[in-house]
Amino acid sequence: MVTARARPGPYPGVVSVLDLWRTLPAKQQPSWPDPAELRAAHDQLAALPPLVTAPEIRSLTDRLALVARGEAFLLQGGDCAETFVANTADKIRDKVKTLLQMAVVLTYGASTPVVKVARIAGQYAKPRSADIEASTGLPSYRGDAVNDIAPTAAARQPDPMRMVAAYHQSAVALNLVRAFATGGFADLSKVHEWNKAFVRDSAAGRRYEVMATDIERALAFMAACGIDLDRTAALTGVELFTSHEGLLLEYERALTRIEDATGDPYDLSAHMIWIGERTRDLDGAHVDLLSRVGNPIGCKIGPKAGPDEVLELAERLNPDHVPGRLTLISRMGAKRVRDTLPPIIEKVNAAGPPVVWSCDPMHGNTRDVGGVKTRHFDDVLDEVFGFFEVHKALGTHPGGLHIELTGENVTECLGGAELIGEDDLGGRYETACDPRLNTGQALELAFLVAEMLQNTRGERGAPWPS
C-alpha cells in the first residue's frame, strides 16, 4: 500500500514525494566533491537495516502526546557533536547515566513521568556559521559524518562514505544504549544510588542533600508499601529514545523507509529528528522531507523567528494536529526569552496544532572568551527559569528541556557550583563543536529545576507553575 504522503507525484525527475526535497533549496549541505560517490553512499545506506522501528517511533509520539497535554515532561540531551573516537563504552555509559540521573530528579520534582530522549547514536552532522574556519582558513568541520576535525585540507574534505561510517557508529552505540536501558543498569534504585554519591561526594552536590533525602524517603515508602524496587517492571529498566538533527538529507532519505503494515514513511535513523535553527526555512528541503515522515519532529526556534512564521512552520510540520508529533524547541538566549517567546506561544496555541514546548538554554547563550566558545551556567539557568516564568504567566505547559551535556568532568561551560572560571576552560575542553554542561553542572541544573518546581507546587498545589 502506498499512502498519500509517500505516493509518487507529478514532479519532473522525482519518483517519490519523499524526494521532492531534491528540487528545493537545501541549506548547510556539504560540498560533496563527487556526485557518483554521494550516490554510492546513499545506495549503501538505503540497503542497510534500519536503526529503529516504526512501532518504537509511535510509542515516542504517544509519550510526547502526554507532554503536549501537560501530563509528562521531556528531557532531551547529549553531545553537541558525537565523534567516532569518543564513541566508547565508558563515554556512552556515562552520558546515559547522567541523563537518567537528571530524569529521576526531574521526575521527583515535577511529579510526572519524564520522557527521556538522548542526543545519541546519530548526532554526527553539524550546521556551521561559517564555511571557512577563521582560525585556520580551512573548510569548517561539519561533523564526523561529513569530514574530519583535524586541521588539514585533506581531513576537511567532505567524504560521503563517512555517512556510512556514521551509520555503523550509530548502530554500535544504539546496541549498548538498548542494553543499558533494559539490562539492569538503569534500575531506579541504582540511579538513585548514583545521585546519592553525587550529593555526598561532590561540592556541587552537597546543596541538594535535602531533595536527595526526600527521594530516599519516597523510595523507602514505596518499598514499605510492598513495591519491590528491583522487580517492578516500571522501575527496572527505562524507555530511552534516540534523536539527532536531521541535517544531512541524503542520510535521512536513505534511512527513510515505508512501513509494510501501514504504508507510511518513517525516518528509521532515530526515534525523534529535529530541524535546526539554520535549516528551518518554510520552503526549504529540510522542512519538506521531515514533514513527510511519521516520526516526532523537533524544530528549533531562535530569537529571529516571529509568531506568524512559527505558526506556519507548525502547520507545515503537523498539518493533522497530531499531539506529540511536533516539539518546538526555543533557544532564545537568557536575555530575550521573556520577550520573544510569549507572542509565539500565544499565536501557536490559539490557532495552530498541539505542540510540546521545550527549552534549549544552550544555543542562545554561547559566548566567546579569548577565541574559545563557552556558555555560563547562570545564563543557562536564567533561560530555563525564564521559560518556566513565561509558561506560568500564559497558563501553558513548559514541556521540556533540551541540553548539551556530557557524562564527564569537562571544563567547557563556565560557572556552576564548581565555579569553573575562564582560566579553567583549557583544562578539559574536549567538545568537537559546542561547549557542553559537565556531569556536575547537568545534575545541578536538574536539582535546581526540581527545587523550583517543588516550591511552585507547594504554593499552588498544581504540578506545574501554570
Ligand SMILES: O=C[C@H](O)[C@H](O)COP(=O)(O)O
Ligand atoms: O550546534 C550548533 C551549531 O552547529 C553550532 O553552534 C555552530 O557553531 P559555529 O557558530 O561555531 O559554527
Ligand SMILES: C=C(OP(=O)(O)O)C(=O)O
Ligand atoms: C545546531 C544546534 O542547534 P541550533 O540549530 O539551535 O543552532 C544543536 O542543537 O546542536
Ligand SMILES: [Mn+2]
Ligand atoms: Mn550545538
